[in-house]
Amino acid sequence: MTGQRVTIVGGGLAGTEAAWQLAERGFAVTLYEMRPVRPTAAHITDNLAELVCSNSMGSTLPDRALGILKNEMQRLGSLILRTAYKHALPAGSALAVGRDEFAAEITGLIGSHPNIDLRREEVTAIPDGPTILATGPLTSPDLTVDVQRLTGRYLYFYDAMAPIVVADSIDMSIAFRQSRWDKSSMDGPEEGDYINCPFDRAEYEAFVTALLESPRNELKGADAELERYFEGCMPIEVLASRGLDSLAYGPMRPVGLRDPRTGRRPHAVVQLRQDNVAGTLYNMVGFQTNVKWGQQAQILQMIPGLANAEFVRMGQMHRNTFINSPTLLHPTLQYRERDDLFFAGQITGTEGYVGSTMGGLLAGINMARLLTGQPLLVPPRESMMGSLLYYITHADPENFQPMKANMGLLPDLEERVRGKQQRYGVYAERARVALANYLAENAFTPVIQTEAEVA
Ligand SMILES: Cc1cc2nc3c(=O)[nH]c(=O)nc-3n(C[C@H](O)[C@H](O)[C@H](O)COP(=O)(O)OP(=O)(O)OC[C@H]3O[C@@H](n4cnc5c(N)ncnc54)[C@H](O)[C@@H]3O)c2cc1C
Structure with a gap:
């Protein structure tokens, strides 16, 4: 040595x-x-x-x-x-x-x-x-x-983390497997890597409205003053407050996806990505949130396919020291x-x-x-x-x-x-x-x- x-x-x-x-x-x-x-x-x-x-x-x-x-x-x-x-x-x-x-x-x-x-x-x-x-x-x-x-x-500031869902609790008669533009890593185009929860316009607008009305965890004292977000890790409620369509152009964008039930591109989607080897857990891509946990589950269950979703981790915010x-x-x-x-x-x-x-x-x-x-x-x-x-x-x-x-x-x-x-x-x-x-x-x-x- x-x-x-x-x-x-x-x-x-x-x-x-x-x-x-x-x-x-x-x-x-x-x-x-x-x-x-x-x-x-x-x-x-x-x-x-x-x-x-x-x-x-x-x-x-x-x-x-x-x-x-x-x-x-x-x-x-x-x-x-x-x-x-x-x-x-x-x-x-x-x-x-x-x-x-x-x-x-x-x-x-x-x-x-x-x-x-x-x-x-x-x-x-x-x-x-x-x-x-x-x-x-x-x-x-x-x-x-x-x-x-x-x-x-x-310096320090905050960013936020996304919820994780139990795969079995996703309703696959509504949600569908697909990678954007059918770019799947292993399974071929018919079996994509992501699970997609599709919204029509009315469902999307109801979701955004409920999200904006939901209570959030408040940051206190000096923390609140120093609150800042990364654009890439911004809570969905903060993005939604920028305009009705912000989420549909951001983490909920439907480009490259086709709902097999309708044959059309949905108005918006929530994508879920496999989180463990067993494939029993999926995380909600880009869905960091600081909505209070009780209300958070209710809001997330408005997502088509997630009405009975079971969450092993709710979204939350955290400190980031540098x-x-x-x-x-x-x-x-x-x-x-x-x-x-x-x-x-x-x-x-x-x-x-x-x-x-x-x-x-x-x-x-x-x-x-x-x-x-x-x-x-x-x-x-x-x-x-x-x-x-x-x-x-x-x-x-x-x-x-x-x-x-x-x-x-x-x-x-x-x-x-x-x-x-x-x-x-x-x-x-x-x-x-x-x-x-x-x-x-x-x-x-x-x-x-x-x-x-x-x-
Ligand atoms: C909640 C959260 C979510 C994040 N999400 C993502 C993401 O999705 N994607 C991404 O790319 N990056 C993400 N990041 C950013 C970053 O990539 C990760 O934090 C990454 O783990 C940083 O690596 P690190 O080795 O610097 O710190 P860490 O992996 O956090 O390791 C630091 C270690 O130091 C230990 N420690 C702290 N203080 C002490 C002490 N005084 N004495 C002894 N041990 C101590 C901690 O317990 C920890 O194990 C996230 C960060 C946070 C906090």
Whole structure:
């Protein structure tokens, strides 16, 4: 084993990825995870790397932002992605994951690794010595205070999670299986990956009216003042308040779907996506809500096909803690004023499961390089990793908000390419080449070799 011990705080997606990268490179790691001793408002299990809301890790297409990011992370040897692909569920061109099997496997691998000492304890102050802080959007309050002491400032806001339905309780004489444009991952066009609940116009208008009249959980005090939403994770009631048709153009859009009962496109749909391997649970895609739970069930049961639906989780809102990375971090993920302190995951403002994991991957690799005197990695701007890291460390600090991987972060192409599809292909290829060259120049070897080498 290599000499120095590294402390990692937080056994979520970023923390476990970082721990694996270091342990596999021969470092002794102490990984602190406070659950189950101290639960969070969103985690349900004691498992490490729990997916707290949706079970989707987004697109796998090699020319989409999350597809590019995933492929880059596989080149760097991500444990989380290798395990996610192993537990993939049918979801068209998205990587949906059997969440329990996935998290159980990560928990087993980390818990049994000879170089990792897993401690189920809350850390309340930032440790001394080589440390990676990966406590996520629900960092415990005491540690948040210490992060605030260190950084002088921190930010937080809220976003919301979608309900989960028992599959057997969906009325399939009304709802139907179909993927948009018949793009199914495994079963062929006649058996789509999604369950769709179709609305006619009258049903849709009644639903929106009831939704707007329903009571919501109020946020209190300073929380209410700081309430802000991501456009991509906005509660349905907030979207609905923007206009009668907002939902029908947003999460309830019917494009690419045909109701087999009528042969026509419905006025609106609610889509449900498989949530566990057994296929017994489905989550309501894009249906985050903060309507009070009693009324929420009643409103959701107005959805055609869900009149008798049984919900295993209602929609809810949650805190999302993150630091002001543009003023605090280097693109290596090191804290500017302390070289052996790294931040990783959602707390840095890299939003989403894959973005958060990416931070853990890079922080783990860079900590190993720091402790062995090698130059630290800063992936090139042309890559999705590099662009995301550049964004969180160079954005306007006054208006800094967490950011998902997206094509808009990539630097412009030198030559104009007509057509979005072609353009995305050129971006993707440029990213692939830039990262491959950079890794070769830095003699980088991943701890996991993958065959899912990317087109
Ligand atoms: C409710 C909710 C829903 C979300 N939904 C989605 C979604 O659908 N899709 C998506 O892509 N992203 C989603 N996100 C955003 C983000 O991708 C996830 O939060 C992701 O899990 C972040 O990874 P992480 O490793 O940074 O944090 P986490 O996975 O949350 O891991 C942090 C870990 O640190 C532990 N911890 C916290 N404080 C301490 C402490 N003081 N001592 C020891 N351990 C501590 C926590 O228990 C936790 O296990 C959601 C976030 C939240 C909060």
